[in-house]
Amino acid sequence: MDMNEKMKTPRGIEPLWNQYIHAKASARGIPLSGNFELTPRCNFNCRMCYVHQTVRAEEEWTAREWLELGRVARDAGMVFLLLTGGEPLIRKDFREIYSGLKRLGLLISINTNASLIDPDWVAFFKKDPPLRMNISLYGASDETYRALCGQGSFHTVAANIRMLREAGIQVRLNASVTPINAKDVPEIYRFARENDLVVKGTAYMFPPSRINGGAYGEAACRFTAEEAAAHTLLCREQYMDPEQIRDMVPTEPHDPTEDCTDGQGERMSCRAGKTNFWVTWDGRMLPCGMFPTDGYDLKHMSFAEAWEATRRDTAAILLPAACRECALRAQCPLCAAACLSETGRTDIRPEYVCRMTHELAEAIRKKYPLKEDCYEGE
Numbered sequence: 001m002d003m004n005e006k007m008k009t010p011r012g013i014e015p016l017w018n019q020y021i022h023a024k025a026s027a028r029g030i031p032l033s034g035n036f037e038l039t040p041r042c043n044f045n046c047r048m049c050y051v052h053q054t055v056r057a058e059e060e061w062t063a064r065e066w067l068e069l070g071r072v073a074r075d076a077g078m079v080f081l082l083l084t085g086g087e088p089l090i091r092k093d094f095r096e097i098y099s100g101l102k103r104l105g106l107l108i109s110i111n112t113n114a115s116l117i118d119p120d121w122v123a124f125f126k127k128d129p130p131l132r133m134n135i136s137l138y139g140a141s142d143e144t145y146r147a148l149c150g151q152g153s154f155h156t157v158a159a160n161i162r163m164l165r166e167a168g169i170q171v172r173l174n175a176s177v178t179p180i181n182a183k184d185v186p187e188i189y190r191f192a193r194e195n196d197l198v199v200k201g202t203a204y205m206f207p208p209s210r211i212n213g214g215a216y217g218e219a220a221c222r223f224t225a226e227e228a229a230a231h232t233l234l235c236r237e238q239y240m241d242p243e244q245i246r247d248m249v250p251t252e253p254h255d256p257t258e259d260c261t262d263g264q265g266e267r268m269s270c271r272a273g274k275t276n277f278w279v280t281w282d283g284r285m286l287p288c289g290m291f292p293t294d295g296y297d298l299k300h301m302s303f304a305e306a307w308e309a310t311r312r313d314t315a316a317i318l319l320p321a322a323c324r325e326c327a328l329r330a331q332c333p334l335c336a337a338a339c340l341s342e343t344g345r346t347d348i349r350p351e352y353v354c355r356m357t358h359e360l361a362e363a364i365r366k367k368y369p370l371k372e373d374c375y376e377g378e
């Protein structure tokens with residue numbers, strides 16, 4: 001394979017200007033980036049999903065409520081908005097919500113499984129395009145889709161992705177890699193290359209603690225930590241060259257017992273609760289969608305109050321002290337939401353995540369030793 005072709009990488013997606021305005025907004029406490037989870041309903045039933053629930057459409061916030069929230073948030077500084085679900089296109093009033101929010105001047109992206117798209121949807125989005133559509137690709141065959149999502153929709157989704165691309169809509173692919181679709185990883189990346197798309201694959205599945213009654217650390221459909229490490233490496237091998245893969249881990253083998261640092265852990269470093277907020281389908285504000293907490297109910301408090309409370313709470317969060325000086329920190333998907341979902345607390349090192357990261361570093365060192373001519377990968 002041509003390496004230039006291979007280097008269609010998910011890294012570098014974010015331009016510097018975006019980082020700059022987020023830093024500015026963070027310093028001023030501006031909620032620059034919002035996520036509206038319009039519905040928990042979905043026509044799929046993915047086994048690793050952390051949102052999908054069966055509710056009646058009447059239980060969800062109405063189009064009017066979302067549009068009013070959009071206006072208030074826009075006036076508070078929101079520029080970027082992600083419309084997500086569930087499957088947001090399942091809502092009968094999606095077009096009303098989308099067009100109304102666009103008229104507010106917001107830069108809107110959409111998360112979708114792309115199975116409900118048809119020529120009429122494509123014409124709609126072509127006329128008034130979103131900034132980007134983030135499409136989850138769950139496999140490379142109808143059979144895999146049936147096993148993981150409950151519907152054999154790969155060919156429909158693939159055709160819809162091509163239709164959107166031909167209409168000039170920006171598309172990015174996300175791939176959740178689980179034991180059920182693992183065998184399709186090379187095909188998923190091949191599909192992305194053939195369609196000139198970037199795919200972001202992840203083999204770390206959050207426990208769906210938001211909807212499983214707070215059963216922290218329990219995930220029905222995920223790898224063992226060791227398997228997750230192996231599949232993370234497999235994903236990287238689809239778009240990175242051996243030097244890049246090797247450069248991502250420290251030169252020296254890492255001793256996990258060195259991480260036992262005493263004292264206080266770090267504060268959160270992501271954008272959740274600094275410039276980013278999430279509103280659930282029933283109107284609760286969370287710092288991000290993965291937080292298995294109740295959040296602040298916007299039926300009982302104003303947007304400004306909920307945002308201030310969210311900012312205050314997240315600023316007080318401490319991550320595990322053990323992670324503070326970890327040499328693998330940059331490689332680890334550790335964050336407050338992962339700690340909470342895995343352990344029920346933000347300051348306890350999540351065993352699964354830690355083992356997965358150490359295994360990944362070890363696997364990379366073994367397969368891609370420093371001496372260049374020893375590479376087995378290519």
Ligand code: SF4
Nearest residue numbers: 042044046049086113
């Ligand atoms: S398509 Fe997305 S929202 Fe729907 S069940 Fe699958 S993971 Fe959940």
Ligand code: SF4
Nearest residue numbers: 259323326332354357
């Ligand atoms: S959880 Fe991640 S950051 Fe923390 S010690 Fe383990 S590998 Fe390091």
